[in-house]
Amino acid sequence: METVDVRVLLAPAISFACSGLVFLMGRNVFWRRFWSLGAATLKLVVVMSMLPGALRGTTYVWRFIEFTPGISIAFRADALGMFFATVSSTLWLVTTVFAIGYMEPEHAKVRFFGFFALCVSTTVGVAFAENLLTLFVFYETLTICTYPLVIHEETPEALRAGRKYLAYTLSGGACILLGSALTYQVAGTLTLSKPGILPASADPRTLAILFTTLVAGFGVKAAIIPLHGWLPSAMVAPTPVSALLHAVAVVKVGAFGILRVVYNVFGVELLRRLGFTVPLAYLAAFTIIAASVAALFQDNLKRRLAYSTVSQLSYIVLGAALLTPAAACAAVAHIANQAFAKITMFFVAGSIQRTTGKTQIHELAGIGHEMPLTMAAFTVASLSFVGVPLFAGFITKWYLSLGALESGMWWFAIVMLASSLLNAAYWLPIVYLAFFKGPHGRGTGSGEARLLLLVPTLLCAAWVLVLGTTSDVPGMPFALARAAVEFVFKM
Amino acid sequence: MWWQWAHWLPLAVLVPLGFGVTTPAVAGGDGGRAWRWAVLGSALAAATTLALVVRVAREGPFSYAFGGWNPPYGIEFRFDEVGAFAFVVASLGMLAIVFSGRYAEHALDPARIPYFYTLLLLDIAGLIGFSVTGDLFNMYVFMEIISLSSYALVAVSGERTAEMAAFKYLVLGAVSSLLVLFGIGMVYGTTGTLNLADAARRLGGVGSAVPVAVAIALMAAGFMVKSALFPLHVWLPDAHAIAPSPVSAVLSGLVVKVGLLGTFRLYQVVYRTGIVDLAALDQLFLWLGAISIVMGAFFAIFQDDIKMMLAYSTISNIGYIVMGFGLASKFALIGAAVHIFNHAIIKSALFLAAGAIIHQTGYRRLSELRGAGRGMPLTAAALSVGAVSIVGIPPTAGFLCKWYIALGAFEAGRAAFGFALVFGALFIFVYYIRMVNAFYFQEPVHADVVHAGDPPLSMLVPVWVLAGLCLAMGLAGKIPLTFITPAISRLLAPIGG
Numbered sequence: 006m007e008t009v010d011v012r013v014l015l016a017p018a019i020s021f022a023c024s025g026l027v028f029l030m031g032r033n034v035f036w037r038r039f040w041s042l043g044a045a046t047l048k049l050v051v052v053m054s055m056l057p058g059a060l061r062g063t064t065y066v067w068r069f070i071e072f073t074p075g076i077s078i079a080f081r082a083d084a085l086g087m088f089f090a091t092v093s094s095t096l097w098l099v100t101t102v103f104a105i106g107y108m109e110p111e112h113a114k115v116r117f118f119g120f121f122a123l124c125v126s127t128t129v130g131v132a133f134a135e136n137l138l139t140l141f142v143f144y145e146t147l148t149i150c151t152y153p154l155v156i157h158e159e160t161p162e163a164l165r166a167g168r169k170y171l172a173y174t175l176s177g178g179a180c181i182l183l184g185s186a187l188t189y190q191v192a193g194t195l196t197l198s199k200p201g202i203l204p205a206s207a208d209p210r211t212l213a214i215l216f217t218t219l220v221a222g223f224g225v226k227a228a229i230i231p232l233h234g235w236l237p238s239a240m241v242a243p244t245p246v247s248a249l250l251h252a253v254a255v256v257k258v259g260a261f262g263i264l265r266v267v268y269n270v271f272g273v274e275l276l277r278r279l280g281f282t283v284p285l286a287y288l289a290a291f292t293i294i295a296a297s298v299a300a301l302f303q304d305n306l307k308r309r310l311a312y313s314t315v316s317q318l319s320y321i322v323l324g325a326a327l328l329t330p331a332a333a334c335a336a337v338a339h340i341a342n343q344a345f346a347k348i349t350m351f352f353v354a355g356s357i358q359r360t361t362g363k364t365q366i367h368e369l370a371g372i373g374h375e376m377p378l379t380m381a382a383f384t385v386a387s388l389s390f391v392g393v394p395l396f397a398g399f400i401t402k403w404y405l406s407l408g409a410l411e412s413g414m415w416w417f418a419i420v421m422l423a424s425s426l427l428n429a430a431y432w433l434p435i436v437y438l439a440f441f442k443g444p445h446g447r448g449t450g451s452g453e454a455r456l457l458l459l460v461p462t463l464l465c466a467a468w469v470l471v472l473g474t475t476s477d478v479p480g481m482p483f484a485l486a487r488a489a490v491e492f493v494f495k496m
Numbered sequence: 497m498w499w500q501w502a503h504w505l506p507l508a509v510l511v512p513l514g515f516g517v518t519t520p521a522v523a524g525g526d527g528g529r530a531w532r533w534a535v536l537g538s539a540l541a542a543a544t545t546l547a548l549v550v551r552v553a554r555e556g557p558f559s560y561a562f563g564g565w566n567p568p569y570g571i572e573f574r575f576d577e578v579g580a581f582a583f584v585v586a587s588l589g590m591l592a593i594v595f596s597g598r599y600a601e602h603a604l605d606p607a608r609i610p611y612f613y614t615l616l617l618l619d620i621a622g623l624i625g626f627s628v629t630g631d632l633f634n635m636y637v638f639m640e641i642i643s644l645s646s647y648a649l650v651a652v653s654g655e656r657t658a659e660m661a662a663f664k665y666l667v668l669g670a671v672s673s674l675l676v677l678f679g680i681g682m683v684y685g686t687t688g689t690l691n692l693a694d695a696a697r698r699l700g701g702v703g704s705a706v707p708v709a710v711a712i713a714l715m716a717a718g719f720m721v722k723s724a725l726f727p728l729h730v731w732l733p734d735a736h737a738i739a740p741s742p743v744s745a746v747l748s749g750l751v752v753k754v755g756l757l758g759t760f761r762l763y764q765v766v767y768r769t770g771i772v773d774l775a776a777l778d779q780l781f782l783w784l785g786a787i788s789i790v791m792g793a794f795f796a797i798f799q800d801d802i803k804m805m806l807a808y809s810t811i812s813n814i815g816y817i818v819m820g821f822g823l824a825s826k827f828a829l830i831g832a833a834v835h836i837f838n839h840a841i842i843k844s845a846l847f848l849a850a851g852a853i854i855h856q857t858g859y860r861r862l863s864e865l866r867g868a869g870r871g872m873p874l875t876a877a878a879l880s881v882g883a884v885s886i887v888g889i890p891p892t893a894g895f896l897c898k899w900y901i902a903l904g905a906f907e908a909g910r911a912a913f914g915f916a917l918v919f920g921a922l923f924i925f926v927y928y929i930r931m932v933n934a935f936y937f938q939e940p941v942h943a944d945v946v947h948a949g950d951p952p953l954s955m956l957v958p959v960w961v962l963a964g965l966c967l968a969m970g971l972a973g974k975i976p977l978t979f980i981t982p983a984i985s986r987l988l989a990p991i992g993g
Contacts, residue, residue: 070971070972071974072891072971072973072974073896073899073900073973073974073977074974074977074978074981078891078971138890138899141890142890142891145889145890146889146890146891149884149889153936153937156933156937159937159938159939164933164937164938167933168929171925171929172922175922175925176919176922179918179919179921179922182898182899182902182918183902183911183914183915183918186899186902186903186905186906186914187906187911189903190903190906190907214911
């Protein structure tokens with residue numbers, strides 16, 4: 006059931022207005038914080054207020070402006086979009102709190118918080134995009150708005166990373182633009198409100214080009230190997246940026262785009278017949294393993310996180326590529342599962358860096374004695390990545406393995422297993438180092454991070470546990486993921 | 497209704513012409529008075545052309561026969577959707593003149609200021625006339641008015657480099673005018689008429705296609721020099737970079753479009769006659785357009801002078817439009833036609849913003865302008881909006897052209913050119929990002945740049961009106977697109993339809 010409701014427009018508009026206010030009044034610390042926190046809260050309330058309706062099966066739509074004849078900038082909150090929007094607006098609030106604490110000694114805070122809000126605005130715009138062109142508009146805007154955040158430090162290294170980031174993501178954007186144009190040529194529409202718009206009668210070669218351009222375009226932000234090169238470099242950004250943008254906004258927009266392409270542009274049936282997703286599944290499996298192996302060799306904590314992100318994102322891609330309901334459930338749910346666990350880890354990395362100045366893993370010996378709560382949160386996130394039951398990551402692994410068996414490609418279940426082992430191999434040593442090794446020489450005596458950093462960290466870690474234990478509770482986000490999957494598979 | 501009054505059409509040309517000619521007399525040597533007079537003249541021209549645009553949107557194309565002598569015997573002005581460029585000319589011209597007020601005081605010899613406005617108004621009058629004329633010979637006359645005033649405007653500062661640039665421009669411009677004139681002569685020779693619509697009718701009955709083909713080739717070549725399509729672009733970078741900034745805005749945004757508009761008029765004459773197969777010309781336009789996009793971007797990357805960069809960017813954008821012509825499918829032609837308008841807006845925004853920065857700081861090289869974002873936040877922000885728009889990031893005005901020409905490339909079955917266009921645009925981003933980096937993210941070298949401060953309102957307002965339009969024309973892209981579509985449909989309609 007579709008209802009016209011202005012709240013789908015409000016959700017991105019609130020953060021947009023917030024960024025404007027921050028640019029105007031942000032020189033004053035109070036107003037900067039007031040607008041950032043106020044808008045984040047308001048937006049969360051708006052998105053949450055749509056949640057009960059979305060769970061009942063209502064879809065909210067709002068046509069904003071006709072962009073070119075026949076194609077509007079339009080918003081539509083279906084189950085998949087709601088799921089993504091809920092995750093990103095929840096995390097915006099906690100990250101804003103964290104960022105206020107973290108960024109205190111930094112320069113150019115007006116610019117930082119202004120563009121930060123713009124990024125969230127565009128992310129929700131992507132989540133609620135009713136058609137491919139709207140999605141593309143916000144996708145590209147997100148690229149541009151992230152650039153000032155990535156090069157926030159303004160060092161030559163940051164500028165280099167920024168250039169690399171733009172080169173990758175804008176090329177991806179160009180692919181999406183061409184893919185969208187070709188889709189319009191073939192299908193005559195760009196809407197994302199149906200389970201598949203491309204006609205089955207179209208020329209398979211055209212469809213192959215279409216699939217390649219769109220998946221490659223979104224695959225840049227989803228960091229599928231070999232398109233992942235920008236992500237580890239972009240870690241020069243301040244930690245809250247890495248957290249929100251490289252655990253939630255930017256990379257998830259890519260993964261979300263791939264879900265949209267698979268489920269709403271092509272549709273499951275057509276793709277099953279064409280078989281384009283099989284190579285994609287292999288590529289995703291390769292990415293999962295290869296990025297994990299690369300992560301093993303990183304000593305810089307944030308770089309290890311980056312490679313872990315590359316690996317984890319491909320869970321979503323793999324889930325989409327397997328084309329079975331269980332795998333699709335995993336793909337959608339992993340948007341949240343990965344986001345909360347990864348952001349916890351980024352918060353931990355940021356807290357350690359701000360409190361003790363340490364950024365390398367070998368320096369972390371004994372840190373668990375000084376920052377027990379922070380490192381407890383880290384442990385929770387690690388266990389989630391390893392896929393221990395009761396933690397969020399387990400849900401993904403379980404459904405993804407189920408999906409692999411359902412599709413008859415059982416070897417992907419082995420990939421899941423191998424990935425679990427690799428995750429254990431690169432996360433648990435850090436836990437061991439933190440709690441079971443004494444500090445080299447004397448500890449820094451720094452104690453826990455300040456509350457503005459600690460509270461968001463703990464909240465996110467707690468939520469990882471909630472997500473891991475409530476997948477069957479009605480009204481929880483997982484129900485939304487199921488609703489999305491049911492729509493896509495026409496169940 | 498007020499917009500139905502028939503005489504708006506000749507007035508649109510006569511008003512700026514009259515104001516231009518009378519400026520030195522009215523000013524009496526006072527630069528300020530000359531400025532006010534010129535602003536008034538261009539504002540009236542904008543209002544007049546607005547009436548024409550309203551009428552064409554409501555009623556479709558219309559004609560004006562001078563002295564009641566009906567075409568093909570009398571002189572005809574004809575206003576169609578593409579002719580709405582006249583409105584863009586008048587409004588952008590007005591903004592450039594408003595901007596010039598403080599700029600000219602600083603940059604020009606006071607004695608020359610009234611003549612400077614005369615030249616600007618003559619340029620505007622010529623451009624409006626060129627957009628609305630229905631007659632080949634008058635097209636040439638207006639083209640010459642535009643060219644001559646443009647040469648003089650490039651040289652107006654009186655510096656030696658400016659004179660050199662103007663001379664180079666003059667030589668190539670004169671050659672291109674001759675080519676066009678020769679082509680017009682051949683059309684007259686074969687058809688016996690100079691009226692565009694009449695020539696289109698009579699060409700169908702011409703015995704031999706050869707003179708027609710030669711005429712088309714000559715005119716197309718001449719027009720492409722005027723538009724600075726690669727490799728005929730050599731005059732453009734110096735002329736556009738050295739001219740005073742408001743002049744650069746007019747030259748780069750409006751004057752180069754003369755060639756494109758002329759080509760469009762030529763298409764209107766020969767497209768449906770079927771006497772000459774235009775496939776070869778389309779191929780040429782496609783390839784030269786694609787090469788222009790890439791070469792323009794390539795040269796721009798190595799520039800340090802901010803206005804030089806913008807000048808080369810014009811070559812790339814002309815490439816977009818010419819490629820759209822070459823694709824010759826409906827979407828591509830619509831995209832190209834709309835980009836003629838949008839590029840005018842975007843490039844004027846960029847040149848005026850750059851001019852304001854140069855005016856305030858006295859520097860024009862990127863390496864010296866580091867930190868300008870801190871010193872002049874509003875101007876630098878406008879320049880960034882323009883940069884984002886010209887690269888074609890949605891939802892700004894520059895995006896529409898990319899989207900439509902990509903659609904058009906697929907429609908025409910020439911997907912490779914769609915790829916060339918979209919990836920060529922990435923190349924363009926490379927140097928605009930250098931500009932943004934220099935303004936915002938690199939350590940300043942000159943302290944006075946950081947303390948420059950935004951320019952006076954008479955400069956800031958035109959800059960921001962244009963920057964706002966860069967956004968608005970993108971978001972409300974439906975309006976220009978639906979406005980221009982009838983003209984393209986008529987062009988592509990089957991013969992006899």
